[in-house]
Amino acid sequence: MPQGQPTVVPDDGLTTRQRRNRPLVLVHTGVGKGKSTAAFGLALRAWNQSWPVGVFQFVKSAKWRVGEERALRVLGESGEGGTVAWHKMGEGWSWLQRSQQDAISSEEAAREGWEQVKRDLAAETYRLYVLDEFAYPMHWGWVDTDEVVSVLRDRPGTQHVVITGRNAPQKLLDFADLVTDMSKVKHPMDAGQKGQRGIEW
Amino acid sequence: MPQGQPTVVPDDGLTTRQRRNRPLVLVHTGVGKGKSTAAFGLALRAWNQSWPVGVFQFVKSAKWRVGEERALRVLGESGEGGTVAWHKMGEGWSWLQRSQQDAISSEEAAREGWEQVKRDLAAETYRLYVLDEFAYPMHWGWVDTDEVVSVLRDRPGTQHVVITGRNAPQKLLDFADLVTDMSKVKHPMDAGQKGQRGIEW
Numbered sequence: 001m002p003q004g005q006p007t008v009v010p011d012d013g014l015t016t017r018q019r020r021n022r023p024l025v026l027v028h029t030g031v032g033k034g035k036s037t038a039a040f041g042l043a044l045r046a047w048n049q050s051w052p053v054g055v056f057q058f059v060k061s062a063k064w065r066v067g068e069e070r071a072l073r074v075l076g077e078s079g080e081g082g083t084v085a086w087h088k089m090g091e092g093w094s095w096l097q098r099s100q101q102d103a104i105s106s107e108e109a110a111r112e113g114w115e116q117v118k119r120d121l122a123a124e125t126y127r128l129y130v131l132d133e134f135a136y137p138m139h140w141g142w143v144d145t146d147e148v149v150s151v152l153r154d155r156p157g158t159q160h161v162v163i164t165g166r167n168a169p170q171k172l173l174d175f176a177d178l179v180t181d182m183s184k185v186k187h188p189m190d191a192g193q194k195g196q197r198g199i200e201w
Numbered sequence: 202m203p204q205g206q207p208t209v210v211p212d213d214g215l216t217t218r219q220r221r222n223r224p225l226v227l228v229h230t231g232v233g234k235g236k237s238t239a240a241f242g243l244a245l246r247a248w249n250q251s252w253p254v255g256v257f258q259f260v261k262s263a264k265w266r267v268g269e270e271r272a273l274r275v276l277g278e279s280g281e282g283g284t285v286a287w288h289k290m291g292e293g294w295s296w297l298q299r300s301q302q303d304a305i306s307s308e309e310a311a312r313e314g315w316e317q318v319k320r321d322l323a324a325e326t327y328r329l330y331v332l333d334e335f336a337y338p339m340h341w342g343w344v345d346t347d348e349v350v351s352v353l354r355d356r357p358g359t360q361h362v363v364i365t366g367r368n369a370p371q372k373l374l375d376f377a378d379l380v381t382d383m384s385k386v387k388h389p390m391d392a393g394q395k396g397q398r399g400i401e402w
Contacts, residue, residue: 021397030384034236034383035235037238037243038239041238041239041241042400045269045400045402046268046399047268048269051399068242071272074276080275081272127399173386180235180385181383182233182235182381182383182384185381186379188379193378194217196225198247198361200246
């Protein structure tokens with residue numbers, strides 16, 4: 001990780017401390033592994049700081065994050081560190097009524113997830129938001145990237161947001177404070193090996 | 202993540218299941234963020250599978266992983282999931298005697314850490330090894346990459362190993378099953394912002 005002195009000191013009227021603690025938007029994109037895994041690793045750091053963490057899983061299947069979900073649930077309930085709220089689109093967002101959950105399409109569900117994120121940002125519910133796979137609904141045009149950027153730009157307080165997923169729109173990358181591209185150099189799938197328990201989920 | 206059918210089905214005499222559960226060597230390298238964070242995210246999955254996890258931190262300062270260490274300690278002691286053993290080079294490896302810890306150089310400490318990893322691999326102590334920042338001692342020539350590859354190739358049982366750090370040697374990449382390069386697209390440091398608590402550590 002980068003250490004030491006920044007190469008540029010901006011003329012923004014902020015002290016080093018103010019600048020240092022500026023809330024961040026982080027994007028993990030690219031076709032390689034580690035985008036979501038690194039986001040959940042960040043959640044461990046946030047938990048350690050006793051921050052309330054909100055996870056929004058913008059994926060249909062809830063299969064792939066079972067390990068992370070259980071770990072963060074145990075951590076959130078441990079009485080140490082911060083709290084963790086875990087929201088899954090795959091099973092219908094829990095704040096929707098049963099009848100709504102059954103009737104909703106993936107596109108509507110993604111949009112409804114984003115509406116809740118907006119409500120939580122306005123209410124400053126969490127200090128770290130993990131918007132897992134949220135790049136997809138933007139890429140597909142289900143959620144308007146301009147609106148996302150605008151809402152993130154105007155969010156109140158000190159709320160960090162990490163967004164994962166392939167094909168993150170350029171407008172989001174332009175706005176984000178930190179962007180990491182996870183590139184696949186080599187994957188066992190190339191050698192005919194399928195994903196395995198404990199490694200892929 | 203890659204899903205569905207592999208494009209190549211190797212003629213290795215293994216069933217799909219045997220091939221699927223083949224123990225893996227994973228490398229997270231590159232100059233971007235997320236290498237270690239993603240490795241600790243993997244540890245959450247391993248914990249969820251009730252695997253014994255061994256973390257070896259090949260860094261002098263123990264400052265940067267406080268969140269992950271505390272989280273994995275709480276998880277390991279929760280009575281759910283697997284166990285977690287956390288070994289730090291920064292404070293002198295705990296299996297060394299006090300007098301050895303004080304006298305040891307960074308190079309010797311790195312080598313001593315690798316010797317312990319070898320002993321644990323031979324004894325099949327863990328099912329996932331996180332060798333955090335282990336690419337550096339190889340890159341610097343403190344630990345012989347040929348020997349690492351040879352030991353990993355011949356390791357018994359089902360032991361997964363994830364190695365992080367910039368400048369991972371090509372020989373290691375050639376041998377590894379999965380390599381992800383974390384590329385920096387944009388970092389707050391570029392805009393004059395230093396690392397902050399809860400995000401960088």
